[in-house]
Amino acid sequence: xxxxxxADAASKSDATGFRSVDPNNLVLIDTKYGEVAVELAPQxxxxxxxxLRALVRAHFYDGKSFYRVVDGFVAQGGAGEGxxxxxxxxxxxxxxxxxxxxxxxxAPIGGAFTPLGSPDLFAPEVGHIDGFPVARDRKDGRMWLxxxxxxxxxxxxxxxxxxxxxxxxxxxxxxxxxxxDLTAFxxxxxxxxxxxxxxxxxxxxxxxxxxxxxxxxxxxRMRIAADVPESERPSFAVLRTDTPAFEKVKEERRHPTSPxxxxxxxxxxxxxxxxxxxxxxx
Amino acid sequence: xxxxxxADAASKSDATGFRSVDPNNLVLIDTKYGEVAVELAPQxxxxxxxxLRALVRAHFYDGKSFYRVVDGFVAQGGAGEGxxxxxxxxxxxxxxxxxxxxxxxxAPIGGAFTPLGSPDLFAPEVGHIDGFPVARDRKDGRMWLxxxxxxxxxxxxxxxxxxxxxxxxxxxxxxxxxxxDLTAFxxxxxxxxxxxxxxxxxxxxxxxxxxxxxxxxxxxRMRIAADVPESERPSFAVLRTDTPAFEKVKEERRHPTSPxxxxxxxxxxxxxxxxxxxxxxx
Numbered sequence: 001x002x003x004x005x006x007a008d009a010a011s012k013s014d015a016t017g018f019r020s021v022d023p024n025n026l027v028l029i030d031t032k033y034g035e036v037a038v039e040l041a042p043q044x045x046x047x048x049x050x051x052l053r054a055l056v057r058a059h060f061y062d063g064k065s066f067y068r069v070v071d072g073f074v075a076q077g078g079a080g081e082g083x084x085x086x087x088x089x090x091x092x093x094x095x096x097x098x099x100x101x102x103x104x105x106x107a108p109i110g111g112a113f114t115p116l117g118s119p120d121l122f123a124p125e126v127g128h129i130d131g132f133p134v135a136r137d138r139k140d141g142r143m144w145l146x147x148x149x150x151x152x153x154x155x156x157x158x159x160x161x162x163x164x165x166x167x168x169x170x171x172x173x174x175x176x177x178x179x180x181d182l183t184a185f186x187x188x189x190x191x192x193x194x195x196x197x198x199x200x201x202x203x204x205x206x207x208x209x210x211x212x213x214x215x216x217x218x219x220x221r222m223r224i225a226a227d228v229p230e231s232e233r234p235s236f237a238v239l240r241t242d243t244p245a246f247e248k249v250k251e252e253r254r255h256p257t258s259p260x261x262x263x264x265x266x267x268x269x270x271x272x273x274x275x276x277x278x279x280x281x282x
Numbered sequence: 283x284x285x286x287x288x289a290d291a292a293s294k295s296d297a298t299g300f301r302s303v304d305p306n307n308l309v310l311i312d313t314k315y316g317e318v319a320v321e322l323a324p325q326x327x328x329x330x331x332x333x334l335r336a337l338v339r340a341h342f343y344d345g346k347s348f349y350r351v352v353d354g355f356v357a358q359g360g361a362g363e364g365x366x367x368x369x370x371x372x373x374x375x376x377x378x379x380x381x382x383x384x385x386x387x388x389a390p391i392g393g394a395f396t397p398l399g400s401p402d403l404f405a406p407e408v409g410h411i412d413g414f415p416v417a418r419d420r421k422d423g424r425m426w427l428x429x430x431x432x433x434x435x436x437x438x439x440x441x442x443x444x445x446x447x448x449x450x451x452x453x454x455x456x457x458x459x460x461x462x463d464l465t466a467f468x469x470x471x472x473x474x475x476x477x478x479x480x481x482x483x484x485x486x487x488x489x490x491x492x493x494x495x496x497x498x499x500x501x502x503r504m505r506i507a508a509d510v511p512e513s514e515r516p517s518f519a520v521l522r523t524d525t526p527a528f529e530k531v532k533e534e535r536r537h538p539t540s541p542x543x544x545x546x547x548x549x550x551x552x553x554x555x556x557x558x559x560x561x562x563x564x
Contacts, residue, residue, distance in 0.1 A: 071475045072431055105545070119403065121550045149354055149455050160544040173431050173455045173555055177538065177547035193353045196478035256459065262442045263387070265459035268403045273455055 017245045018237035018279060019130065021189065025049075026225035027056065027152075028234065029077075029191075031066075031198070032217060036191035037225075037236060038152045038169075041132050043111055044145050045104035045185035048154055048163065052185075055098070055165055056222045065216040069198045070208035072172030076155055077219050078165050080209070095164055103160040104183045106142040112242045113143070117250060118269035122176045128241035131276040132187055135179060145184035148174045148272035152186030171195050174272040189236055189278045239277040250274055299527045300519035300561060301412065303471065307331075308507035309338065309434075310516065311359075311473075313348075313480070314499060318473035319507075319518060320434045320451075323414050325393055326427050327386035327467035330436055330445065334467075337380070337447055338504045347498040351480045352490035354454030358437055359501050360447050362491070377446055385442040386465045388424040394524045395425070399532060400551035404428075404458045410523035413558040414469055417461060427466035430456045430554035434468030453477050456554040471518055471560045521559040532556055 021039050029036040042049050055061060060079075067080035079094065113134060115127040123135035126146065133146040145151060151170045154163040163183060171192070178184075188195070199217045201208040210216040225233050239246060254269045303321050311318040324331050337343060342361075349362035361376060395416060397409040405417035408428065415428040427433060433452045436445040445465060453474070460466075470477070481499045483490040492498040507515050521528060536551045 071478065103544075121401065121403065121552075122548050158541045173552070175555070176550070176552070177535070177543075179547070181543055181545050181547065193482045196353065200475045253459070259440045261459075261463055262385075263463050265461070265463065266404050268458070270403075270455070270458070273457070 017240045017243045018277075019240050020281070021225075021236040021238060023225035023228075023233060023235070026234075026236065027052070027186070028221075028223045028225055028228070029061075030220040030222070031191075031194050032220060033194035033197040034191055035234070036169075036194055037189050037234065038186045039131075039189045039236070039238070040152075040186040041130065041145060042185075043129075044107050044132075044143075045183050047101055048104055048183050048185050051098070051101060051165075052154075052167070053224055056224055057227070060098075060165060061219045061222040064219050066195075066198050066219065067201075067216045068168075068207065068209045069171075069200045069216070070203045071200045073170070073175060073203070073208070074168040075171050075195050075198050076166060076168040078155075078167060080166075080216075098164045100159075100161055101154070101163045101183075103156075103163070104185070105160070105180045106144040109136055109138065109141050109143045111143075114242045114246070116269055116271050116274070118254065118267075118271075120271060122179060126271040128246070128271075128274075128276070131189075131238040131241050131278075133271045133274075135271075144180045145187075146174070146271060147176055147178045147182075147184060148187070150188035150192055151184050152188065153178075153182050153184035156182060169195060171198075174270075189238060190280060235281040237279045237281050241276060246276075249277075299522045299525045300559075301522050302563070303507075303518040303520060305507035305510075305515060305517070308516075308518065309334070309468070310503075310505045310507055310510070311343075312502040312504070313473075313476050314502060315479040316473055316476035317516070318451075318476055319471050319516065320468045321413075321471045321518070321520070322434075322468040323412065323427060324467075325411075326389050326414075326425075327465050329383055330386055330465050330467050333380070333383060333447075334436075334449070335506055338506055339509070342380075342447060343501045343504040346501050348480050348501065349483075349498045350450075350489065350491045351453075351482045351498070352485045353482045355452070355457060355485070355490070356450040357453050357477050357480050358448060358450040360437075360449060362448075362498075380446045382441075382443055383436070383445045383465075385438075385445070386467070387442070387462045388426040391418055391420065391423050391425045393425075396524045396528070398551055398553050398556070400536065400549075400553075402553060404461060408553040410528070410553075410556075410558070413471075413520040413523050413560075415553045415556075417553075426462045427469075428456070428553060429458055429460045429464075429466060430469070432470035432474055433466050434470065435460075435464050435466035438464060451477060453480075456552075471520060472562060517563040519561045519563050523558060528558075531559075 025040040068076035111129040136143040155166040156163040201210040307322040309320040350358035393411040418425040437448040438445040483492040
């Protein structure tokens with residue numbers, strides 16, 4: 001399946017080295033500040049993505065909220081009360097309909113991986129697959145999505161196999177300590193600035209869950225782009241990361257040539273700080 | 283002077299290990315979303331801080347704007363057009379009044395430095411002084427403030443000695459490649475979430491300067507807290523970083539004991555990801 005995905009991506013990339021985002025893997029989140037677009041990476045967590053699509057199509061998220069928002073860390077959305085990650089009385093009812101998922105913290109190595117070419121403190125090897133920041137361990141043959149700004153993942157309770165319906169998106173500096181400890185399977189390709197406007201919670205109170213006195217911002221609607229009529233469906237293209245064009249982007253970050261850099265910075269590259277260009281096609 | 287500062291800090295810290303922020307080193311920035319508080323670190327850039335205080339007291343910034351805001355990177359404020367960092371016709375007039383400053387990219391090593399205790403890819407040694415993230419190179423005896431989320435610095439043109447009036451604040455992942463290449467001398471201790479609401483520019487157009495069709499958000503007012511009547515002056519305390527309490531914070535990040543961590547993360551600590559607690563006293 002991974003090979004098929006890679007071939008598909010290649011066939012859809014145009015001469016400029018951009019790859020069209022498959023509308024089946026594009027989640028649109030309407031907030032009151034604007035539309036957020038998340039691209040899913042099915043090879044990393046197929047069962048979670050199946051669940052997410054089912055939840056979106058059941059309108060589970062519509063009208064729910066971003067109820068836990070910690071500045072510089074994450075925005076968490078979903079039902080809030082009664083879920084595995086927050087507990088509460090509605091827990092049983094919810095998990096009957098949406099049973100806990102088996103963790104998909106990592107996946108078998110596969111896909112068109114391009115090494116970053118710089119060392120990393122958290123993983124034996126890091127790089128990109130289709131624009132997603134990926135870490136790998138060849139010793140056990142596993143790979144996983146890295147927690148960078150914009151990473152989309154499912155929240156869980158303390159047990160590894162407890163994710164049900166709640167998602168979070170990284171809105172601050174990369175919390176790499178969460179890598180391979182939660183199931184991450186997407187990244188925001190447009191609209192980060194709208195997530196940054198979300199009402200915050202107090203990180204010292206209930207882990208940043210927004211308390212009753214303040215109203216959390218709603219999730220107005222969530223859709224899979226493939227379900228949106230083609231005439232109004234937004235469409236994106238992402239720079240391919242297995243190309244000489246992307247090597248140039250990395251090289252310019254690693255060894256900036258701009259005269260602005262009076263002192264040349266150490267030739268270090270942070271996998272979360274390499275911009276992977278996204279174009280809104282329509 | 284550094285010794286005096288350290289002694290001063292110690293004398294003002296209470297039994298809980300918090301240090302009061304000196305109102306002379308506290309800059310208050312009023313945005314339409316809320317108040318942002320920045321603590322200055324005079325030992326890192328005394329001339330820039332002298333300039334900043336003079337600009338604030340001349341009401342230079344009041345009514346100006348955050349005219350360059352790049353999501354995930356920086357919010358830049360000041361006059362905008364006509365400054366060293368943006369060029370334009372008003373440049374000469376402005377620099378007559380506020381001549382370019384000599385770079386203060388680094389300073390002599392000093393102060394109560396506490397090593398982080400984890401390796402860093404960008405500097406020989408990193409740690410904290412009074413809650414500020416600091417890098418040092420003992421070979422040349424210099425230290426400098428690290429670009430973390432919330433770091434406050436002066437913008438400049440290509441030449442090193444060209445900063446005049448414009449400032450920026452890091453609002454995204456740590457752009458460490460800027461370390462020691464710009465004059466950084468403060469950090470946001472309160473109100474990051476208001477900066478996150480600022481109107482963004484397009485990073486692909488004029489470096490993210492907000493174009494004429496969109497209105498940048500104003501800097502309503504900037505004040506040095508010491509100039510605010512005591513009855514209405516906000517006051518903050520910052521956790522001391524040269525204490526066992528802070529060592530505990532770092533240790534819990536490095537080796538999390540929470541059962542949530544099904545897989546123990548690598549014992550790596552990013553200097554920008556250690557939270558340094560701030561209390562609003564009033």
